[in-house]
Amino acid sequence: MAYGGYTYIDRKYRPAKDDFIVLVWASGTVPIEKIAEAIAAESSIGTWTKLKTMNKRVLDRLKARVFRIEKSSSKSGLLWIAYPLEHFDVKNIIQFQASVLGNIFGMKELTGLRILDITFPEKYRKRFSGPYGGIKGIRKYVGTVKSGRPHLGTIVKPKVGLTPKEFADVAYEAYMGGCDFVKDDENLSDQKFCPFRARFEEMMEVTDRIRSETGRKVLYAPNISDKYERMAERLDFIHFHGAPIAMVDVFVVGYSALQEIFEETHGKRVFTHAHRAGYAVESRGEFAITFMVHEKFYRMLGADQLHIGTGVGKMEGSPLYIKRLRDIIALQKVDEKLYLGSLAQEWNNKPVMPVASGGVGPEVVDALLALHGKDVVVQAGGGIHGHPDGTRAGAKAMRQAIDAALKGIPAPKYAKTHKELANALKIWKYRPPNTVKKLLAQERKRAKTLGKRALSKGIKEIEKYW
Numbered sequence: 001m002a003y004g005g006y007t008y009i010d011r012k013y014r015p016a017k018d019d020f021i022v023l024v025w026a027s028g029t030v031p032i033e034k035i036a037e038a039i040a041a042e043s044s045i046g047t048w049t050k051l052k053t054m055n056k057r058v059l060d061r062l063k064a065r066v067f068r069i070e071k072s073s074s075k076s077g078l079l080w081i082a083y084p085l086e087h088f089d090v091k092n093i094i095q096f097q098a099s100v101l102g103n104i105f106g107m108k109e110l111t112g113l114r115i116l117d118i119t120f121p122e123k124y125r126k127r128f129s130g131p132y133g134g135i136k137g138i139r140k141y142v143g144t145v146k147s148g149r150p151h152l153g154t155i156v157k158p159k160v161g162l163t164p165k166e167f168a169d170v171a172y173e174a175y176m177g178g179c180d181f182v183k184d185d186e187n188l189s190d191q192k193f194c195p196f197r198a199r200f201e202e203m204m205e206v207t208d209r210i211r212s213e214t215g216r217k218v219l220y221a222p223n224i225s226d227k228y229e230r231m232a233e234r235l236d237f238i239h240f241h242g243a244p245i246a247m248v249d250v251f252v253v254g255y256s257a258l259q260e261i262f263e264e265t266h267g268k269r270v271f272t273h274a275h276r277a278g279y280a281v282e283s284r285g286e287f288a289i290t291f292m293v294h295e296k297f298y299r300m301l302g303a304d305q306l307h308i309g310t311g312v313g314k315m316e317g318s319p320l321y322i323k324r325l326r327d328i329i330a331l332q333k334v335d336e337k338l339y340l341g342s343l344a345q346e347w348n349n350k351p352v353m354p355v356a357s358g359g360v361g362p363e364v365v366d367a368l369l370a371l372h373g374k375d376v377v378v379q380a381g382g383g384i385h386g387h388p389d390g391t392r393a394g395a396k397a398m399r400q401a402i403d404a405a406l407k408g409i410p411a412p413k414y415a416k417t418h419k420e421l422a423n424a425l426k427i428w429k430y431r432p433p434n435t436v437k438k439l440l441a442q443e444r445k446r447a448k449t450l451g452k453r454a455l456s457k458g459i460k461e462i463e464k465y466w
Helices: 032-043 056-062 093-100 133-143 162-179 195-212 228-240 256-269 289-303 319-330 362-372 391-407 411-417 420-427 435-457 459-463
Strands: 022-028 065-073 078-085 110-120 151-155 181-183 219-221 245-251 269-273 287-289 305-307 353-357 376-377
Touching: 022 032, 022 219, 022 459, 032 078, 032 181, 032 289, 032 459, 065 435, 078 162, 093 256, 133 219, 133 245, 133 269, 133 353, 151 353, 151 391, 162 181, 162 195, 162 305, 162 391, 195 219, 195 228, 195 362, 219 245, 228 245, 228 256, 256 289, 289 319, 319 353, 319 362, 319 435, 353 362, 353 411, 362 376, 362 391, 362 411, 362 435, 391 411, 391 420, 435 459
Parallel strands: 110 287, 151 181, 151 376, 181 219, 245 269, 269 305, 305 353, 353 376
Antiparallel strands: 022 078, 022 110, 065 078
């Protein structure tokens, strides 16, 4: 089965401390062993034929090694591949991706290829700064370290079309209703109807006004996403005016510009709010890279807040999968969960604050917090601005739903003495947390069994829990 004259399968190999471990699902038109050889060769040192220029030093030190194969059929299965640290450039994420996430997707013998997860070794992780402030830094700024309550955020709606003054007026109402955080929509940048600088200046007046009137410090994240030079200009501008946070559409910006702009935000002591618009183009389908991989890069590079989905809203992702995305960025260590296609990972940097957004309203807050816990930004757009009594009432309803959940009181019961929440639940049907709690309990009880089933049945079994 050797590919190009060399073998890359070594079932006796035990990964070194500094190895990267990549978990792959692959299927094709040839035996899975040949697929494994081809993937390892193409992503490390090999090619389709034997080379006169190859030598033992390169083979021994730099080749990828497939050390485990779990077949689902003769032509499909899960692969564990180890890559040596020395193979990769010091802080060059682009080179890493071109190697491990590159040409292999174009190989014609493949009918499916999914990079499920990557475990990054400590020596590589330490090359990147990680979040500037993370969960604790953002909590310290907002003033919620002691209470530890979830933060409430919103996106001004409609997504685009409002003037700077109209935008700021909506934001003011949201803050006065109890929001801690307002951000631009990913579609809003520097359009003529709402220029970036004019919108930012209006919003700085609003945040100052909120502090003066209520004593609260709130956050506004302007969307600086663009080519690097324009992002840098916008960052300089907002930093000069004392803004504490910037928003970046991390996936569509791309890793090269993203790495540079994160270094800039860190240097200026500015938090970064990472929106993942576009991620699903790589995360869904037979040829895919899961968001688990991307979110690890975002944590290493330095996102302070990161959108991960909700598990109970309008975006894709089951409760168990979204919980895993949350744990990967918010905890310092996660154990392997093969039924989710997820490897173990340890961290040496600050935790990222998860952002649960997409189809969120007061009716799902109980379920949302049962899944995410308290270290989360509960971010509602339509769930605030769609309230029958307006934005301020919508934000109040969301805060009331959060308060109810923290007190262990079901939202419908709490609504009996809180009119904003009551009016919200009249138009949005309450979704109790029972299903989420049941799933989490079943996961704890059946984790080992689920893992064994994933090994024998492969991606179709794993997909059940995504």
